[in-house]
Amino acid sequence: MTAGWYADVAERISSANYTFFHAAALRRSANFVDDLLGDLRDRGFDALLVDCAEVLRNGWRSALPVGQSGNLYVIWRPEALLRRSDFEDLIRQARPPVHSALMEGNRVVIVSTMPQMMFPVPVGSSVIADAAKVHPQPVSATLLRRVVPSLSSDTAERIVLRARGCVALAEGYALVDRSTASGNQKSREAEALLLATLREAFAELGPEILALLEHLVLECGVVDVPQMDLRDHWIAALEDAGLATIDDSTELVRLFHPSWRDTARLALSQALRAVLQPPSAWQKIATSLFELERTVRSVVSQGLEARYGEGWRQAGLGPLAPKVVALARAETQSDVGSVADLHSPLDWLVLDQLFALAAETAQHVRLGGISSREWRQFSERVVPVRNRMSHMRLPRPGDLDEVRRTLRILGARIRTTSVPSAGRQPGPADRDLNSVSAGAPRATHPPGAS
Amino acid sequence: MVGFDPTAFLNKAVTSRDARLLRHLKRLTEVFPVAALHREALQMLGSDFIDARERKAPSERGCWTALVRFGEVIERRFGLTREVMVYYSPYDDLQLRTFERLPRVQEDQPRRPTQDLFMIYAPDPLAERKLDDWTVREPFAVVGLPLAGVTPAEAASRLLAALTDRLAARNLYEETLPVTGRDFFGRKDLLISLAEELRRGRVCGVFGLRKTGKTSLVKELGRRFESANSTKRIFILRDLEDLPTEPERHVPSLLADLTTSLLPRLREHGLRTHELRHLPKEPEFGEFRRALQATLGDKSSADVQFVIAFDEIESFVGPETAHANQRPHVPELLGALRSLVQENDNFNVLISGLTSAVLEAGLLYGRENPLFAWAKPFFMPPLSMESARDLVEELGRRMAVEWKPEALDVVYSLTEGHVFLHRTLCARIAGALPKDLSGRTVTEDLVLQCARPWRRGIAEQVHQMMLSMRRFYPEEADVLGLIREEVLSSDEVEEAYPAAMNHLINLGLIAEEGGGFQLTAFSRLALGKK
Numbered sequence: 001m002t003a004g005w006y007a008d009v010a011e012r013i014s015s016a017n018y019t020f021f022h023a024a025a026l027r028r029s030a031n032f033v034d035d036l037l038g039d040l041r042d043r044g045f046d047a048l049l050v051d052c053a054e055v056l057r058n059g060w061r062s063a064l065p066v067g068q069s070g071n072l073y074v075i076w077r078p079e080a081l082l083r084r085s086d087f088e089d090l091i092r093q094a095r096p097p098v099h100s101a102l103m104e105g106n107r108v109v110i111v112s113t114m115p116q117m118m119f120p121v122p123v124g125s126s127v128i129a130d131a132a133k134v135h136p137q138p139v140s141a142t143l144l145r146r147v148v149p150s151l152s153s154d155t156a157e158r159i160v161l162r163a164r165g166c167v168a169l170a171e172g173y174a175l176v177d178r179s180t181a182s183g184n185q186k187s188r189e190a191e192a193l194l195l196a197t198l199r200e201a202f203a204e205l206g207p208e209i210l211a212l213l214e215h216l217v218l219e220c221g222v223v224d225v226p227q228m229d230l231r232d233h234w235i236a237a238l239e240d241a242g243l244a245t246i247d248d249s250t251e252l253v254r255l256f257h258p259s260w261r262d263t264a265r266l267a268l269s270q271a272l273r274a275v276l277q278p279p280s281a282w283q284k285i286a287t288s289l290f291e292l293e294r295t296v297r298s299v300v301s302q303g304l305e306a307r308y309g310e311g312w313r314q315a316g317l318g319p320l321a322p323k324v325v326a327l328a329r330a331e332t333q334s335d336v337g338s339v340a341d342l343h344s345p346l347d348w349l350v351l352d353q354l355f356a357l358a359a360e361t362a363q364h365v366r367l368g369g370i371s372s373r374e375w376r377q378f379s380e381r382v383v384p385v386r387n388r389m390s391h392m393r394l395p396r397p398g399d400l401d402e403v404r405r406t407l408r409i410l411g412a413r414i415r416t417t418s419v420p421s422a423g424r425q426p427g428p429a430d431r432d433l434n435s436v437s438a439g440a441p442r443a444t445h446p447p448g449a450s
Numbered sequence: 451m452v453g454f455d456p457t458a459f460l461n462k463a464v465t466s467r468d469a470r471l472l473r474h475l476k477r478l479t480e481v482f483p484v485a486a487l488h489r490e491a492l493q494m495l496g497s498d499f500i501d502a503r504e505r506k507a508p509s510e511r512g513c514w515t516a517l518v519r520f521g522e523v524i525e526r527r528f529g530l531t532r533e534v535m536v537y538y539s540p541y542d543d544l545q546l547r548t549f550e551r552l553p554r555v556q557e558d559q560p561r562r563p564t565q566d567l568f569m570i571y572a573p574d575p576l577a578e579r580k581l582d583d584w585t586v587r588e589p590f591a592v593v594g595l596p597l598a599g600v601t602p603a604e605a606a607s608r609l610l611a612a613l614t615d616r617l618a619a620r621n622l623y624e625e626t627l628p629v630t631g632r633d634f635f636g637r638k639d640l641l642i643s644l645a646e647e648l649r650r651g652r653v654c655g656v657f658g659l660r661k662t663g664k665t666s667l668v669k670e671l672g673r674r675f676e677s678a679n680s681t682k683r684i685f686i687l688r689d690l691e692d693l694p695t696e697p698e699r700h701v702p703s704l705l706a707d708l709t710t711s712l713l714p715r716l717r718e719h720g721l722r723t724h725e726l727r728h729l730p731k732e733p734e735f736g737e738f739r740r741a742l743q744a745t746l747g748d749k750s751s752a753d754v755q756f757v758i759a760f761d762e763i764e765s766f767v768g769p770e771t772a773h774a775n776q777r778p779h780v781p782e783l784l785g786a787l788r789s790l791v792q793e794n795d796n797f798n799v800l801i802s803g804l805t806s807a808v809l810e811a812g813l814l815y816g817r818e819n820p821l822f823a824w825a826k827p828f829f830m831p832p833l834s835m836e837s838a839r840d841l842v843e844e845l846g847r848r849m850a851v852e853w854k855p856e857a858l859d860v861v862y863s864l865t866e867g868h869v870f871l872h873r874t875l876c877a878r879i880a881g882a883l884p885k886d887l888s889g890r891t892v893t894e895d896l897v898l899q900c901a902r903p904w905r906r907g908i909a910e911q912v913h914q915m916m917l918s919m920r921r922f923y924p925e926e927a928d929v930l931g932l933i934r935e936e937v938l939s940s941d942e943v944e945e946a947y948p949a950a951m952n953h954l955i956n957l958g959l960i961a962e963e964g965g966g967f968q969l970t971a972f973s974r975l976a977l978g979k980k
Binding site for chain 2: 014015016017018043044045046069070071072086089092093095096097099102103105115116117119121123124125126128129130131132133135231232233235236237239246248401404405407408409411412413415416
């Protein structure tokens with residue numbers, strides 16, 4: 001007799017030959033692999049487990065042999081491949097054997113503890129991204145009672161409600177309920193189970209969504225978020241992980257059940273603390289910020305030169321000059337007398353100072369075709385990203401887009417505008433860049449967009 | 451049975467009157483008396499047997515097959531275009547091996563029946579349960595014929611319900627593999643252009659984002675190319691994704707594989723194989739080129755057309771084509787292919803993949819790109835409204851799904867013919883339909899109800915498709931963001947990023963409209979709401 005936790009998943013797989021099941025921590029039973037295989041076999045599948053750890057040793061061809069038909073290959077934990085430097089090759093090489101297996105009349109389901117969106121995109125096609133997603137259904141009290149027949153229907157209803165239909169919690173709570181411990185002890189055990197499961201669920205989501213949740217939940221204190229403010233793939237990953245419910249009638253995404261809220265905050269905080277490696281976006285943001293900051297310095301120095309001529313270093317920096325000199329003396333050039341001695345004094349400005357200087361300069365000269373107002377808006381949007389980077393905080397989803405977007409706007413204006421010259425620019429001075437978004441959750445931006 | 455009306459099936463009903471066939475059917479009913487009930491039931495459904503014969507193999511002693519031609523009503527309802535084979539087994543314990551044998555049995559039939567649907571009879575009370583279990587393992591559906599002891603009307607009603615149930619359990623929109631033949635829809639103009647270019651001896655490239663149907667197109671092109679003159683045409687498709695990890699092993703592996711693919715085809719056509727047969731296990735460029743040249747130039751090949759298609763070209767070319775000296779073998783192989791094409795009127799090459807850089811970059815890994823400004827790029831267009839409609843209706847019929855015209859319009863407005871969006875939306879809708887035949891009509895309301903869950907259901911895949919696009923077209927990805935946000939005017943963007951804009955149009959990510967540029971359905975989904 002199988003547990004039946006995954007009968008709905010098995011049913012879904014029966015109508016599609018190639019699927020991806022995001023088996024997040026909240027969705028996994030204690031004996032997950034056995035339970036899943038049992039339910040698949042119960043549905044009539046010849047389910048064969050393909051452990052990706054095994055693939056690393058023997059390759060895809062051994063895992064998915066030619067000439068077989070009628071099997072359901074359960075490719076388990078592809079995230080095991082992620083640790084390898086040749087991950088891309090391993091995923092690329094999976095496509096021909098997976099396609100052969102499918103064409104020979106087999107089915108394939110990829111089962112991962114991570115969301116589909118977290119897998120890096122290889123050169124060419126991805127067997128992970130190509131698979132259609134299986135969305136698990138919440139556990140019902142009837143199902144829980146079938147697994148644990150000794151539960152009364154009231155207790156089963158209560159457990160399922162508290163577990164929000166998640167297998168891991170429903171199974172765990174049922175176990176706690178049947179123990180002989182005191183009521184208080186049972187509460188503590190249930191709480192500990194929730195904390196541990198949520199922590200694992202958060203960690204599996206990866207740094208991009210963790211950073212989003214940090215912003216929404218820990219910084220802004222928001223748990224009911226308009227769907228409009230979240231990208232669909234974030235919503236999908238959170239829903240599949242059992243961490244969000246979606247209400248299409250109110251157009252809201254509810255993060256966590258209200259009864260989980262404090263535990264969820266604690267679990268999220270612990271999961272964030274455990275992130276020690278830089279996310280993949282970090283290096284890309286750093287690269288783009290480097291290009292952006294150097295571009296702005298170049299445009300501003302040309303603008304100052306156009307305005308002040310050769311004496312731009314002394315005349316152009318105004319009250320910033322002493323600070324620049326002090327920094328240069330402290331760090332590299334102790335004999336610096338004034339900004340005139342520095343070949344590139346703008347190197348010593350932080351980004352918000354640089355943008356402020358650009359905004360001020362743009363009132364007097366054409367500066368890359370960008371108006372003062374636009375320079376200030378760039379500052380509001382990019383400086384927080386740079387601050388997060390310089391403080392080694394997790395970049396938020398949308399940070400990379402924000403920096404790239406600014407670079408492209410600058411690029412477009414510079415390409416289509418002549419070099420800085422004296423005289424106020426006639427460009428689109430009143431253009432409002434704040435009316436746009438690069439994908440970050442807008443409604444929850446704190447004032448000042450810091 | 452309640453609700454069963456035989457008069458609904460009378461239009462263009464099938465009735466067999468051939469004396470020889472009737473004699474065969476008489477013998478069938480002597481061996482399987484229940485076949486008489488089946489025939490009556492079929493006739494109530496406007497259908498009939500058109501063939502019956504005993505199986506001769508010792509392992510099938512006592513078994514019979516028959517072919518059923520369904521009447522027009524059933525054929526239209528279920529999208530059937532051929533007869534359906536029935537297998538009669540006398541054994542009261544239906545065996546898996548009998549079930550698994552069905553695709554082979556249908557190959558011996560006098561007419562080629564439907565390949566993905568069979569009917570079976572065995573006097574096994576557990577037959578239905580067994581068929582339920584076994585059907586999930588196979589790419590075909592098997593419907594059990596009713597056991598004896600019911601009226602013909604009940605048998606007809608049960609057969610209809612069983613057909614609906616089995617066909618409705620499939621979701622043919624959810625196709626993830628490349629499709630050809632009757633499963634391939636649209637792209638007629640592109641197929642014609644490509645065939646014409648190949649005939650003229652011009653190397654072509656087919657490019658498009660992931661999941662836009664490139665591989666299907668190339669396979670269908672190959673199928674049509676060969677079937678137009680199967681004795682004089684050879685089309686070899688090589689998926690480059692399983693190349694070894696080490697780039698330096700790409701060429702030996704690829705050439706060895708091409709040799710292995712070519713030899714049986716050359717033998718099949720009686721062409722020269724000597725030089726290719728004697729190549730070393732992992733040949734070098736020059737060796738392979740000379741060997742292939744010997745075959746192409748041989749007089750036996752004079753009127754044979756050869757095409758080699760390379761799919762997923764980026765797996766060979768790599769993403770960083772500007773890095774000098776990284777993969778010198780890439781321009782070398784492309785150069786060798788170019789010279790083979792130039793020297794032989796009967797040889798051509800087709801390339802497909804995500805990035806058109808392989809044809810558009812002047813330099814590849816520090817060397818002149820042999821295909822630059824020489825090969826012709828084509829980009830995957832969306833499905834036209836007519837092709838999209840054909841796809842939805844034709845596949846729908848095979849699952850007993852009917853579509854209201856307004857529903858089809860809404861689907862197209864949501865997908866704009868992007869094949870991945872189109873298929874996944876229809877799959878979501880089909881999955882929401884009941885199995886009951888009376889409820890399998892798709893309305894506009896149902897499409898709208900399914901739209902949001904569909905969007906979320908594919909959101910992670912769409913996100914990955916955009917990441918993949920960004921990898922090969924980083925400037926285009928950024929420019930697309932600028933267009934979405936309307937930060938710059940269309941003129942400004944076009945003036946600053948003309949090449950990127952051209953790619954965005956070719957890739958179907960933006961469309962020119964009213965003097966400006968609009969995001970297409972795919973881009974709107976990928977980039978989210980503004």
